[in-house]
Amino acid sequence: MKEKIREFVLGMGVDDVGFAAVADYHSPRSPKVETIFPAAKSMVVMAYKELSSCESPNMQIAFNGRMDVMEFSRSCNYKLARFLEREFEAKAMTVPASYPMEMSLKTMGSVGDISLRHAAVTAGLGAFGRHNIVIHPKFGTRVVFTAVLTDLDLPSDPPVPEDLCTQCNLCVESCPAGALDEAGKTDVNKCLKNSQPYGIGANIRFWNKFVDSPPEEQKKMFKDENFWRLYQAGFIGFQYFCFNCLKSCPLGQSNKKA
Numbered sequence: 064m065k066e067k068i069r070e071f072v073l074g075m076g077v078d079d080v081g082f083a084a085v086a087d088y089h090s091p092r093s094p095k096v097e098t099i100f101p102a103a104k105s106m107v108v109m110a111y112k113e114l115s116s117c118e119s120p121n122m123q124i125a126f127n128g129r130m131d132v133m134e135f136s137r138s139c140n141y142k143l144a145r146f147l148e149r150e151f152e153a154k155a156m157t158v159p160a161s162y163p164m165e166m167s168l169k170t171m172g173s174v175g176d177i178s179l180r181h182a183a184v185t186a187g188l189g190a191f192g193r194h195n196i197v198i199h200p201k202f203g204t205r206v207v208f209t210a211v212l213t214d215l216d217l218p219s220d221p222p223v224p225e226d227l228c229t230q231c232n233l234c235v236e237s238c239p240a241g242a243l244d245e246a247g248k249t250d251v252n253k254c255l256k257n258s259q260p261y262g263i264g265a266n267i268r269f270w271n272k273f274v275d276s277p278p279e280e281q282k283k284m285f286k287d288e289n290f291w292r293l294y295q296a297g298f299i300g301f302q303y304f305c306f307n308c309l310k311s312c313p314l315g316q317s318n319k320k321a
């Protein structure tokens with residue numbers, strides 16, 4: 064069954080796929096899988112190579128590369144879930160690349176319903192690096208994941224045996240926010256402030272200032288590029304303006320065939 068699923072996933076153009084038994088998935092900060100899908104027994108985790116767009120100093124182009132992967136991955140999630148339902152009469156539920164996500168004050172929008180990094184490690188698709196993201200044995204750090212939860216009883220793939228991170232520290236040194244200074248922990252606030260400058264914090268600051276400003280100042284604020292960028296974020300959704308920990312990692316930079 065795993066081989067049939069693997070063949071289907073790779074046939075869609077996904078770069079790699081792995082299987083994680085729910086019993087082997089441990090992400091202490093994430094919700095329990097049974098609260099999402101009580102009958103879930105396994106996850107099919109898909110890995111997508113990030114485009115070279117992440118190297119661009121032009122942040123529209125850099126983030127557009129991510130939007131392409133997210134759009135493609137959403138369609139692969141749906142196609143795989145339908146394949147499992149059709150071919151194996153399974154129940155299947157999809158896990159998004161990023162959003163939607165729980166937005167309570169407790170988590171502040173920083174905890175996904177399923178931790179795709181922990182799922183990917185369990186599915187043998189890589190190992191955590193010094194940057195706290197997962198390094199794939201072939202695609203290095205430049206990889207993102209989605210998953211499909213299913214009630215099919217599929218055993219986990221073997222874990223990646225070796226430590227893939229070379230501890231070169233380039234990710235730590237290139238983080239403009241110092242968010243990776245403490246090993247094993249990303250400082251979420253530092254990362255967010257720098258990487259999503261037009262997120263919820265900027266929105267609150269803008270509108271707070273707006274309501275306290277006289278009409279002439281308000282007119283000026285609407286002409287300011289800050290407002291135009293917030294406006295764009297309003298219909299695009301979240302946007303990353305930093306890819307440094309991903310693009311500085313030497314692992315996965317080359318697309319050349321061996």
Ligand code: B12
Nearest residue numbers: 092160173174175178179191194195196197207208249303
């Ligand atoms: C919310 C979120 C964020 C938040 C908060 C991150 C966080 N600390 O969890 C912010 C905005 C800061 C963020 C930033 C980034 N993110 Co993000 N993010 C997510 C999201 C949606 C949820 C993450 C989550 O649930 N975290 C909560 C829990 C699980 O985290 P945790 O228990 O605290 O675990 C942390 C540590 O304990 C540590 N850790 C846990 N176990 C172990 C074991 C070892 C050995 C080590 C060393 C560390 C370690 O790693 C975690 C990171 O802090 C996921 C998608 C998803 N559904 O998983 C993407 C995701 C994690 N993000 C991703 C990416 C690529 C990024 C960025 C590079 C942004 C960008 N420009 O693309 C940066 C990287 C920041 C970094 N170096 O840590 C990818 C990672 C892919 C990969 N190769 O691993 C994911 C999986 C999205 C995807 N679909 O692929 N992200």
